[in-house]
Amino acid sequence: MQAVRLAGAVAWVALAGASAAPRLEAQVATSASACAGETARELHAAAQRSWRELDESIARYSALIRQRMAVRLRAPLRDRIIYRSETAVRSFWQREHEAVTQVLGMRSAYPGRETAVRSDEFDWLDELPFEEPFEPGGDYLFFGMMSPYPVAHPLAPGSDSLYRFGTGDTLTLSLPGGERLRAIRLDVSARQADPRRISGALWIEPESGALVRAVYRLSRTFDAMRDDPEVRREEEGGAFRFVPGLLRPWTFDLSLVAVDYSFWEHRAWLPRRMRIEAHLRAGILNFPVSMETWYEIESVTLKDEKNPAQVAADLGTEASPLEHVHFGSREEALSFVARILGEGEGVAYESTSSRLDGKRLIAPVERELVAVSPVLPPPIWQETAGFLSEDEVERIRRLLNTITVGAEVATAAITWGWGGHDLLRYNRVEGPAVGVRAEFALPRGFRARASGFLGIADLGPKARLDLVRSSLLRSVQLSAFHELRSTDSRAGHLGLGNSLNALLWGRDGGQYYRARGASLAWRPPPLARASYSFSVYAERQSAAANATSFSVLHAFDSDWDFPANLVADTADEWGAELWLAPLWGHDPGASRLDAELFVRAALWRTPDGGGDPTFYQQASARITAVLPVAGDGWRGWRMALEGAVGTTWGDAPAQRSWFLGGRRTLRGYPPSVRKGLSYLRGRIEVARTYELASLIAFGDAGWAGEGDGFEVNGLLYGAGVGGSFLDGLIRLDLSRGLTGSEGQFRVEAYLDAPL
Structure with a gap:
């Protein structure tokens, strides 16, 4: 009874909303020349028919929706996470009405957030990244949404003039009743590389033409100054002449989109999960963006489904009477819904709205509860059930890599x-x-x-x-x-x-x-x-x-x-080099480990020296560990430990020596204060970290020389203090060399430090 009352209240309070418009274009036969075989042509035609028909079979549904995302700033040493969020909501969707969203959990982190939380103006709901639930009847290729980017749809009339189609493997889905459902892969390849065309694969159920799965990417990176006519005109008019090359060009790349659907109780195709990977770039600034969504469908009502009274009549029984509740205002209805939800979950809810977009929500009265909700997903860099695993994402990348793209203009x-x-x-x-x-x-x-x-x-x-x-x-x-x-x-x-x-x-x-x-x-x-x-x-x-x-x-x-x-040395040299830089750990508040391994093998000789060439080998390794000592998140104490070693076997040219000195290797000393065919060094840093900045004390030690000439007394030591901004992205050090005549007081500013 409570569920019936709740569904009635949700239906009353929702406002009429926009839904996807029917695709009324006339059906045009797919050109045979665009398809690699009859199977591909028939599959594309079936998918096109399904795409043109507006799916009105679903009257309403409710779903638990989990979403997570992260925005990174890419740097040579490691990416900095400048924004992350995890969200869990329950959405009640009904056709021709506005969806009602119950906020279950929400967690986010970005520079300055803790300061904002302490202000009187902060409202947790203003941070909610969730927009709207899946819209049945919308475009399944774009997860029921309008296309987030203007692309030429591969199922639209005339798409065979823009794309080529082929067939691939067959996907078999096992349904709960033991039945099996078959979907055939339709490869989509842009005839010409263009930022408004995609390249990927669609898995189509051949009988209904339903889209079961899709993976795709833009066939070419979008460059604003090249591909946006308005921006191009402004550039030609000199509007950006004072913008340095450091901040150009401005590009966007949708490098991976993966959408999956499930056949819910053999009755309706509804969303299962989605992943998006994109890159925004402004010159040297590169921002990788990733987002995932996972749907757990809880209930579905089809348009032609019988109501409880009809079911009871068919069975010759009498249905329990429905309770009718009348509301004097929209706010009163939302408050009723909030009270019903609170009774079922033991949490007090209220009807409210976000100040940023006016979206109506049902949220806990105690807003802090959303940050500790047990239904929240882990951060996007942690694998968990329901979302794509790293292995699955890698397989998708490999598949996309096999699908050819036409020549670029x-x-x-x-x-x-x-x-x-x-x-x-x-x-x-x-x-x-x-x-x-x-x-x-x-x-x-x-x-x-x-x-x-x-x-x-x-x-x-x-x-x-x-x-x-x-x-x-x-x-x-x-x-x-x-x-x-x-x-x-x-x-x-x-x-x-x-x-x-x-x-x-x-x-x-x-x-x-x-x-x-x-x-x-x-x-x-x-x-x-x-x-x-x-x-x-x-x-x-x-x-x-x-x-x-x-x-x-x-x-x-x-x-x-x-x-x-x-x-x-003047040398003719030929050889090979290998450089590896693995990284473990992405959470800025947790432990992190990164390393470098470098190997070189080469032959060399002086151009006029004659004789056989000299063979030498070099190898070096560095490992850096960042460990939380006390505190939580971005606030607390952290320690960084780093060690590096390198050596040379054989006689190498002078330019292949290792050099120590300066901010990267030995602070408190000028660059190249020591050199040799072997080296070792280490450093320790202790930082008091705050939300935006850190205060750091550090010490360095290092030696370089001949491999058999190491002596402890030959080590140089340096120490100092420093400060950093945005988790080491910008760093300023004051250091002093403690041993040797070359020690100095030095002030150095640089980018991309461990702390």
């Missing part, structure tokens, strides 16, 4: 100087250097890139040509180059940070040499975290001397000069 983009994020630099070899880059889209997913630099001090032109083939799984790059290179290619010595240090303060942390040759490299796809690299190469290396002595701090000191650059 040939384009060329040219940037130089201020317009590129890495086309201006300053160092003691080149002085100020200006670069230019041209990128070309080629057939079959290839991209060509040509770049060049000219240093004002050394007047030495540098050039690089890259041919890149990227997929969802990997990126392969063939390169030819004549360039200036740092001995530590991952330290960013040719980037903005070191360039500013060299120009303003006269602190150039790099050791440079020249290289010309060719290489072939395998890396993760462009949107993924840089977790590995393997390359083979053949190149000639030679020395590069200082060519400038200018820095702003020492502009009027005629006796000052940069420290001398490394005297590199």
